[in-house]
Amino acid sequence: MRRDQTTLSELARLGFAGLSGVRALLDELDAVVAVDRDQLLPLFDRAANPDQALSSLVHLGRSHPEQLGVVLTNAGQTKTLVRILGASSGLADFFHRHPEEMLRIPDRPRRLPTRAELVNSLLDSVDAVDGFAAYTDEDGWSRLRVRYRRWLARIAAHDLRADDPVGAFDAVARALSDAASAAFEASIAVARTQVTQAGNGPMVFSPDEVRATRFAVIGMGKAGAGELNYVSDVDVIFVAEGDEDTGLSNPRAIDVATRLAMLSMRGLGQAGIEPELWEVDPNLRPEGKQGALVRTLESHLAYYERWAKSWEFQALLKARPFAGDLDLGQQYVEAIEPLVWSSASRENFVESVQRMRERVTENIPAEEVHYQLKLGPGGLRDIEFTVQLLQLVHGAVDEQVRQRNTIGALEALSANSYIGREEAHAFASDYRLLRVLEHRLQLSNLRRTHLMPQDKEELRILARASTLAPNADALVARWESTKHEVRGLHERLFYRPLLAAVAALPEEEVVLSSAQAEARLAAIGFRDAKGALSHIAALTAGVSRRATIQRHLLPVMLRWLADGADPDYGLIAFRRLSESLGGTHWFLRTLRDSSGVAERLTRVLSGSRFIGELLDQIPEAAAWLADNNDLRARSLTAIEDEMKAILARHDTDAAAAQAIRRVRRREILRLALGGVLGVIELPELSSGLTDITTATIRGLLRLIRRTDGLGDEDLEFAVIGMGRYGGAELGFGSDADVMYVYRPTVLDNEQSHKAANRIVSELNRLSEDHRLPLDLDVGLRPEGKNGPVTRSLDSYRAYYRRWSLTWEAQALLRAQGVAGDANLIADFETLANDIRYPAEISETAVREVKRIKARVENERLPQGADPSRHVKLGRGSLSDVEWFVQLLQLENGASIPGLRTTSTLTALQVAVDNGLVAPESAERLRAAWIFASRLRSAMTLWLNKTTDVLPSDRMQLDGIARVLEYPPGSAARLEEDYLAVTRRSRSVFEKQFYGTR
Incomplete structure (x- = not known):
């Protein structure tokens, strides 16, 4: 590649992410140390992070051009240096501190030192x-x-x-x-x-x-x-x-x-x-x-x-x-x-080792469990504890298994028939893979860490560093597969010998061998039959009344779990729940005496990881399954009254905020249970989620404002709901879009601004919940990310009169006061009405709305995402319907009072009633909006993470379909239904929004 012919696509192929800055860095490097970029650039192809490697080279060139120049004359040393700099900023810092050490790196690392x-x-x-x-x-x-x-x-x-x-x-x-x-x-x-x-x-x-x-x-x-x-x-x-x-x-x-x-x-x-x-x-x-x-x-x-x-x-x-x-x-x-x-x-040696492993897992912070390479389920500790327990048990009489090294111990255990060759090979392969990931993560900054990154770019770099996968998604898939295999082997070997699955059979049937029980579980739908067998054994072990009831319950519950989309996870979640509640007087009795509760419980546990994880935190919520009334949204007034009682009981901010967050988790779990079981429909669900968010913000705001210097007497302050929150259209996993407004009373303008910012800072701090995040997103404020987080009412008024852009008026269409001073909210909404419902809107502004929408479609979709599968920004999905309705509101809100609403579907119906949209077209838009909204929540409930892209994986699609009450095996049907309804919606949108009507 010649200097003037290096294209962005070629740089991207080499792995650079910040393409626009690469040429400038190369020019700078060439200025301090003459380089042949035809020879240099290809070396970045195998660098973990080419951008970091190049940036580090430039940094070294600025400070130590002489030493770097010597290295760059040796192709082998250059190749080694690029690899090191791309994988380790820690070693890059070392070379910067000691540039002479660059000269010592090998051109061809043929062997390791003794x-x-x-x-x-x-x-x-x-x-x-x-x-x-x-x-x-x-x-x-x-x-x-x-x-x-x-x-x-x-x-x-x-x-x-x-x-x-x-x-x-x-x-x-x-x-x-x-x-x-x-x-x-x-x-x-x-x-x-x-x-x-x-x-x-x-x-x-x-x-x-x-x-x-x-x-x-x-x-x-x-x-x-x-x-x-x-x-x-x-x-x-x-x-x-x-x-x-x-x-x-x-x-x-x-x-x-x-x-x-x-x-x-x-x-x-x-x-x-x-x-x-x-x-x-x-x-x-x-x-x-x-x-x-x-x-x-x-x-x-x-x-x-x-x-x-x-x-x-x-x-x-x-x-x-x-x-x-x-x-x-x-x-x-x-x-x-x-x-x-x-x-x-x-005495009890094996049990004590097993219990110690369990305590290790229990002590991991909840937000880290899934990402722990070392301590979490399916991690390195599962392998190490398994191998060490087998060594200690069999090494008492067999000296050959007395090995210090994990891999050596596995080989010895296999060679002496204590574990199968396939199991030993799988464990060894998985161990090495997890350790390579751990090595690359630690090498990056020369810091001890055992957590897999969550950021997509960091995962891409890790995939390149380890060469274990071609990209971030493939790496995550391989890691998840490895964890699953490790956990299965651990359960099978660590808790050996396995008990026969008596609980999986009617009492009159003969006891099966472990192999027969595994075959039976696999036949009814468990993917990890041996792991399931270990959970069954744990639930039914002993002669206690609790174990006896479990033995009666499990045969039918296993069949119900097997009818769900993920029976393996359902059984794990049921075991956790049983361990939390099995000692209570009501839990097992309710399951035994009320088949409806037991069946509902298996349905939600095997159909929603979101519910399974929340039930793990609030196990007593299982009692709600006996009464539909307990699965309906509580009123905003009732939740607010509870929040006020919390503030009255707790003197400290931390304790009160923690109690408020617990109420929020509990009420969201209530709605999740009601939604999955079909007790509540989308309007009640959206309204309920919105009310919970509003009650939480109001409770925290009251808590903050009782603090000295932030009280009501010092200034007026309000929170304005925006986006889906302002429209009372929240789903599971939705952000809460907000703006903040204040009005000075006693304090001067500068003091008021500082006080308002302190309120916002406290609101963010006290609302932070790693278990169930509440994201207060201020991205829709004036000037977007570049604008101040808080403004006075006068500042908003001055800004909107002089500088307001069309998109900001559009954003205000769903602005609605949700918390704070009522008078200030009323005055803000009056101000907003003048902006969002203009007496007339110019053709230029209309064209601007359409232009921005087109940009959103082209630029905001994730790279590589299929536009037809993105439920928020994709063709015919939420964005199309909402932008269409909002343009109608901007054009006609001043003359049609009914359009002055923050609700998308209400505004759409008013548009039909006033002849702005044909009923058939509106119905297509409405159907797509409802389907996409339900689908977005269903994906969160199934996956326990927020995503806007409809998966392609059949298993995931089937799980999502089951949340939406499709019958088993409906992955293709869900996909077809969604694509069909959004195609029809898109057809209406293109004709009536982009002006081809």
């Missing part, structure tokens, strides 16, 4: 001789950290240039572990010198005492297993002994070793001129944080023999000599091994 190479190099970085470093304090740590990152860059180069990152994972993880071990060796050498110098602690030790102290670092967790991440916590245990030959006592040796441990940890993990490497975590030691940092071997053994808990032996499974006195470390490992491999014989 531990011996790493230890020698890192000890050399601090000029260590006979275990003592020549450099101490900050200088020593900095030299050590720079040298470590030099090797980290080489390991990353090998990793990023590998054709198969998953295949390279084992060697990369081992090299990272060896590098951490070597860094510890060098840090100990610096610490040995420090403890002999005054000013580094309460005691100064002689060099002879330090030499005589046997000090060993035991690697635990991934450090012990040799499978560290780029930025892992390094788990360690410290052990020390005196030297009888020199007369150094154990107590004195412990004093020396304790200082060595503290200083060596500080050298690796404390902030400094050169940033810290990673945190050293010594909390797996006996008694955890409360225990002595360093113990003798005898003291360790005494603790483990008498006091240790089961989880501590599970942790010790991976212990290995890591740094320091490796002979003492080996003595430690050999001494504790008999205790580790006999621990499974402890």
Whole structure:
């Protein structure tokens, strides 16, 4: 590609996202370091983030042109550098701090360093001789950290240039572990010198005492297993002994070793001129944080023999000599091994390990569960706990499965027939894949993280970095598939042996074997029959009354669940609900004695993840299923009265806001249940959701305004509903479009503006709810995103008179006061009426409305989205109907009072009544608007996330169809119905909106 012929499409093919700025960056790079862009640009094809790589090159060129120029003369080094810069801003910062290190990156990373190479190099970085470093304090740590990152860059180069990152994972993880071990060796050498110098602690030790102290670092967790991440916590245990030959006592040796441990940890993990490497975590030691940092071997053994808990032996499974006195470390490992491999014989050992895994999941913040690569269901912990439990159980008698490394342990378990070859292969493949994702995420900023990104662009970069998928969607699909497989294997192996599914059969039938029960569950519709079997076993285990009732209930409930769109999720949700409510006096009795409640419960759980997740938070809402009246929208007055009572009960803002948010979740769950069960229709649903939003805003506004300096006496303040909110047309997952207005009373203009902004800030803060977000969107305000968030009424009046654009008048068509001072709301709506219902509207303004609508169609649809499947902005969907009606309102609102409404369907009917639209045309528009509105809510209820694009996946379509009360297997019918109704709507729209009538 020549400089003047590089097209935007070619840049896009290479992976650049910010296309418009690429040429300018290349020009700037060429100005500071002469480059041949014909040779340079193709190298970005395999960069995780080409934009970041190019930007980093320019940044390095500005500051360090000489060093960068040398690198760019070597094609191999350039290729490596581009890969590193595209994948890691952390290493880019390192090269910026130490430009000479760029010259050391390999042109062809053929092999990874050995531990011996790493230890020698890192000890050399601090000029260590006979275990003592020549450099101490900050200088020593900095030299050590720079040298470590030099090797980290080489390991990353090998990793990023590998054709198969998953295949390279084992060697990369081992090299990272060896590098951490070597860094510890060098840090100990610096610490040995420090403890002999005054000013580094309460005691100064002689060099002879330090030499005589046997000090060993035991690697635990991934450090012990040799499978560290780029930025892992390094788990360690410290052990020390005196030297009888020199007369150094154990107590004195412990004093020396304790200082060595503290200083060596500080050298690796404390902030400094050169940033810290990673945190050293010594909390797996006996008694955890409360225990002595360093113990003798005898003291360790005494603790483990008498006091240790089961989880501590599970942790010790991976212990290995890591740094320091490796002979003492080996003595430690050999001494504790008999205790580790006999621990499974402890009473309730297996159950305690299983319960510990469950507690890990329970302690994940709800908003992170789905995105956790490490701790969440289907994540790395599922694999690790499963493998470790199988090792501890079978390793008691079989030494071959006593492996520290997860992959090695899987191979040994499979080779010795403790698990099947296919299961072991699947687990190993899934483990490597998840670890590669984790590696790429941590390499990006050299920060510890285990959360998958949610942003589409970040996912695209991760897909390129890992080479696991061609794009973001494919990566998410592969990750979700992996999680599903991991969770299924975990359930099957971790809770082994599986119970026979007695509860799945009528009592008079014979007990099935596990294989027969799985086949039966699969036959009736469960995709993960073995996982379902484990849930059934958990629900029916024991001889309690609760278990007995469950055994009676489950046969029929399983059939009802199987009739739903997602029986597997329904069963999981039912198990969670049962575990929350099974101890109550009413829950199981109601299910047993009222088949209607049980059937309804299975229907909503297998048909809506949105409901399943909310029921998990509000399990007592299951009681509403017995009475349709409990599934109808409560009045705005009733909800407001409850909000006022909350404010009266709670003195603190945080407690009151939390209670208000709980009421909102509860009432939205009520409407979701009523909607899925067909108890309420769209008008009641939209009105109910709008009322809940209004009551929430009013409650929070009252809470804010009782605070000093924000009270009613200081200024008038109001919230104006806009868009679908202003039109009382909200659906599940809809944003609440709003504007804010104030009017000074006591305060001057500047003080009033600041006070109003404080109210808005508090409203945003107190309404924030990660479990069920309330998005207060101010994008429809004057000047859009560029305008102030709040304005005074006079400011609105001045702006609209002088500057108002047609789209702003159009936006005001659905403006309606929802909270705040009644007089101010009335005055604002009077002002709005003058703008939105003009006496006449010019042809220029009409053309502007049509032009903007055309731009919306062309520019606001997501890239690659099918316009016929976008329920908000697509052809014949919500946007077409609403813009058509709004143009009629702009043209005729002044002369036809009935058009002065914020309701789309009301305005459409008035247009029919006044001869502006033919009844047949209006009916086509109305049908499309209602269908799209119902469909949009149904997608949120089914998927538990907001989306505006009708999926193509048959399973997802069928689930959405079931929410809309289609019969099973109606994916194609739903798709055909929607496309047909929107085609008819689009035909009307094009003829009557764009002027072809």
